[in-house]
Amino acid sequence: MNKYYFTFFFLFSFNSLFATGENISAGALSAAVANASVCYSDLWSAFNNQAGLAGIKKFTGGVYFENRFGMSELGVKSFAAAFPLGESGALALSGTYFGYSLYNEKKIGLGFGKSFGKKLKAGVQLDYLSTVIAENYGTRASLTGEAGIIAEPIENLLLGFHIYNPMRAKIADYADERIPSTMRLGMLYKFSEQVMVSVEDEKETDSGNVIKTGVDYRIAEPLYLRTGFSTNPSHISFGFGLKFGQFVLDAAASYHRVLGFTPHISLRFEAK
Amino acid sequence: MLKGHVFTPGKFSQAIVLCAMSILFISFQSLAQEPQQEGSSFTCIDDLLKEKVENVAENSEENADFTVLFDQLNYYKEHPLNLNDATHAELEELSLLNDLQISALLNHISRNGKLIALEELQTIDGFDRETINRILPYVTLDKSAEEQTITPKKILTEGNSRLILRYQQVLENQRGYQRNDTIPYANNKWYPGNAAKYYLRYRYTLPGRLRMGFTAEKDAGEPFIDSDTLQQGFDFYSAHLFYYGKNLVRTVALGDYQVQYGQGLVMWSGLAFGKSADVLNVKKNARGIIPYTSVDENVFMRGSAVSLGWRNLYADVFYSDKKIDGAITTEQNFVSLIETGKHRTYTEILRSKIIGQKIFGGHARYSDRKLNIGITATRTEFGDTLQKDLKPYNQFTFTGVALSNYGIDYSYLWKNISFFGETGGSDNGGMATINGALLALDKNVSLAVVNRHYKKDYTALQSRAFGENTLNANENGTYIALSLKPVRKITINTYFDQFNFPWLRYLVNAPSNGYEILSQITFTPSKSFEAYFRYRERNKPENESGNANPVDELKDATQKNYRVNLRYKNSDEVNFSSRLEWVNYFKEDNNTEYGFMISQEAEVKISRKLSVAAAYILFDTDSYNARIYAYESDVLYSYSVPFYYYRGSRYILNLMYRLTHGIDFWLRYSQTRYSNRSVIGSGLDEIEGNTKSEIKAQLRFSF
Secondary structure, eight states, X not given: OHHHHHHHHHHHHHOOTTOTTOOOOOOHHHHHTXXXXXXXXXXXXXXXXXXXXXXXXXXXXXXXEXXXXXOGGGEEEEEEEEEEETTTEEEEEEEEEEEETTEEEEEEEEEEEEEXXXXXXXXXXXXXXXXXXXTTTEEEEEEEEEEEEEEEEETTEEXXXXXXXXXXXXXXXXXXXXXXXXXXXXXXXXXXXXXXXXXXXXXETTSOOEEEEEEEEEEETTEEEEEEEETTTTEEEEEEEEEETTEEEEEEEEEETTTEEEXXXXXXXXXX | OOTTSSOOOOHHHHHHHHHHHHHHHHHHHTTTSOOOOOOOSSOOOOHHHHHHHHHHHHTSOTTOOOHHHHHHHHXXXXXXXXXXXXXXXXXXXXXXXXXXXXXXXXXXXXXXXXXXXXXXXXXXXXXXXXXXXXXXXXXXXXXXXXXXXXXXXXXXXXXXXXXXXXXXXXXXXXXGGSOOTTSOGGGOOSOSSOSEEEEEXXXXXXXXXXXXXXXXXXXXXXXXXXXXXXXESOSEEEEEEEEXXXXXXXXXXXXXXXXXXXXXXSOBOSOOOOSOSSTTTTSOOOOEEEEOOOOOSSSSEEEEEEEEEETTEEEEEEEEEEEEOEEEETTTTEEEEOXXXXXXXXXXXXXXXXXXXXXXXEEEEEEOSSEEEEEEXXXXXXXXXXXXXXXXXXXXXXXXXXXXXXXXXXXXXXXXXXXXXXEEEETTSOEXXXXXXXXXXXXXXXXXXXXXXXXXXXXXXXXXXXXXXXXXXXXXXXXXXXXXXXXXXEEEEEEEEEEEESSOBTTBOSOEEEEEEEEEEEEEEETTEEEEXXXXXXXXXXXXXTOOSSSXXXXXXXXXXXXXXXXXXXXXXXXXXXXXXXXEEEEXXXXXXXXXXXXXXXXXXXXXXXXXXXXXXXXXXXXXXXXXXXXXXXXXXXXXXXXXXXXXXXXXXXXXXEEETTEEEEEEXXXXXXXXXXEESOXXXXXXXXXXEEEEEXXXXXX
16 A cells, blocks of 8 residues: 555655646557657547547547556546547547546546548547545546647648647646646658657646657558657657457557556457 | 786797788888778768767777777778678678668679679668768679688788887876986886887788787887886787688687677677667677777787687687786785776786686577577686675675676567577576667668666676676666658657666666667768757766765766767868767756867868868867767777867867878877866876877888
8 A cells, every 4th residue: 555655755746747637648559659649540539639530430439548657546547439420520528537546537528520621630629527535635626628730731741739728727726726738749750651750749837848759660461569758757668559350459568767667558449 | 026017928929920020021022012092091980980989988988999899890991891792791790781781782682683883772772872871981892802722822912911100199298207216116106108109000911811910009108118117118919810711610810809799798808889879770790709909908808719610500619818907905805907908107017917817618609691599608717806895886796706607699580670689697697688679660760679687696797788887787778769761861860768777886876767868860961961960868867966974865967968060071082070069967956067069170182192181179068077079080090089078179180191102101180278277187197287289190001
């Protein structure tokens, strides 16, 4: 038991690695490329950049699990389901549970992504957040939103931008505690059908600037290999993706310089 | 007490010296022979190699001899490798091509027949213009004259020789040279020798069949002929004789040599390149038994070695027995090794060549074009029991009298992926392993990943595998590197290395971890112009400074380095390069320390006989922590990587003149002037004043 109290102390005292209400990304693909995922278009765009939802043409659903630093108390469980709406848009419902009975954060999101011609996609999402701290602290809930765009100004070069909680929703009056805002700006280049390289910058209100790089390589038709690294704090990650029929399984392992390994796994299903 | 430092050559090395000398004199008579055409006048290496040697310099002690890193390239410069006949092993030895490029080249030749022109290289996967430019000085398509038999006539007529004489001296008066006979020599207050450094080197090569060499050196301050210290002649001699065969016996080495196997985890004598902007070049290409040509006086093998080969199987054995420098402190009862190679003061001479060191072992290997598997075993025995001043941090480093190491190494090429690695053990139970892969994801994207685990008690005294520490131990890490060509003319190289040290290190009183990032963008708009921008960030915790408490806390120390480098090169005639470099060093709770350097270099070939190189540098750094390393132009076969700190200026004038066919002369003058120092250096090397100048002269006879 002492182990996680210590970890909490450690995390909060050093770095607001996850302040309350922080935007938690999802999908083991994103984790494998060090979360340099703002330009990706898939189901997990519901977490990473809602503009990416615009690419979804069929019903898609999936689940994601993460065991941060190998501790179940720091687990992340997420789901997402996307429904195509008309020719160029898609609606997504997503949810996340982070933590355990004594401390947890929940997020429910309703997002929509739409493409405007071939070169531009945009998306928005409304989020309901709640934080539970056990014993006498109780529950706090708040509403916030996020939005993003993905553009392809030059063939095979994508630019992505995402903002989370721009209005800085308040959690508590005490010390004017607010949910941090996050901005992400990224670039993805498709070198070929097999190889994509992405670079991204992420800044959260109260923590340092993070630069991330990811490589996504399709080594053979059903198998993808991925790696990435990010700074501040330094992180490296590896992962793979496997397609079988209508399912896609992604797995990743990331390694934090001080706190160690985190396993990530996600499974996605796409209707025929 | 002064026994031991006087050189007493063993019988075989005496024979080598005699043999070398007689060839030298006979060959002088046939000097009329046409000497081989040579490209550059100075030690011209490309920017990537410069950067690599700068990184080696940062991690080695001052005045390390880098010759050994370039010996093979110098050899290929004088005897270009014929790409059409080159074997996989020879292409690896070139050390400029990675496994995927080598395999693509060999496949291209076996599929399309021999290359007709070097331009054809551009059609091979993985060969971009930069790569081709890098290898051009060292390769050819002309049939090289490979000798099948060795006859005395061929040795005399078809081999070639190089004799190099070099003189080098700091011109200012340093404290140690103010000889004062009223103070006894034993007080270590003055040097018995003069401030000149003499260097003599002779090489004989019969391409592919014989190599022979002799090197002698006297460092500054060492006596040359001195009755007090009984010195008669040079302080250091080295000689080697190498025979290369095509049948069962592949190599026979006598005298001084080096041994390299696998990834350097078990056996790699001498220096090795580490992390650099050449980010994909992380696999070491071991060359087995190679001649020793450097003047590092302690780190080499002296004895004999043999390499046998049969079909795809190879076996090597080596034996070395020599005396090395060491310090014996009787009161504390510890014995340690000293690697400076300087024998000037009473104490230094007393410590010279007093510890016997035997190194022997063997290596067996299966090798084909795709797969290499090798095993290595080696044992080091000392004449004295090595003991040390035991501190918490050095608990697991070597003590005792003997050490055995063994290891297994592999490399395997599968499609567009090259795997490599080595796992080693030491007889105290320590283990270490390194494994990596190089992937050509696309013709414009390559990725390298290397993972290392060196246990804290792994002990290998000749290890040089990839990592942060000089010897491989107490380190885990993962390295990811990426080389991208998003558009023509632009290359982006980047690596990220994250590591941790499970045990304490010198001046780091707790387990620690850190990272290093490098990113370099190179813009090559034309053949003659290249510009790059480089960013590097290194982070490693260190003990807090100025701490009076009994416990040292660790503080993150981050060094950031920004560099802009421009190069304009017009054929071989004109070569300009400019550099701006900024460093900032920040340790938690301290002020940031800054460093800056600007330099301009020009190399001009004025006529067929005369070439001139000049450089001017201004530097301004707050401290030693913000020092800047920069490779600079030097006379041929000599490598200089000074580092700059404090504030001041430096210039270099380097001149090469071809006196006649086969005789070249170099003269180099360099001067550093500090504007905020009135004393340079410390101890016996201290100069009173703000200026340090050095002159270097070199003569080369080629015949």
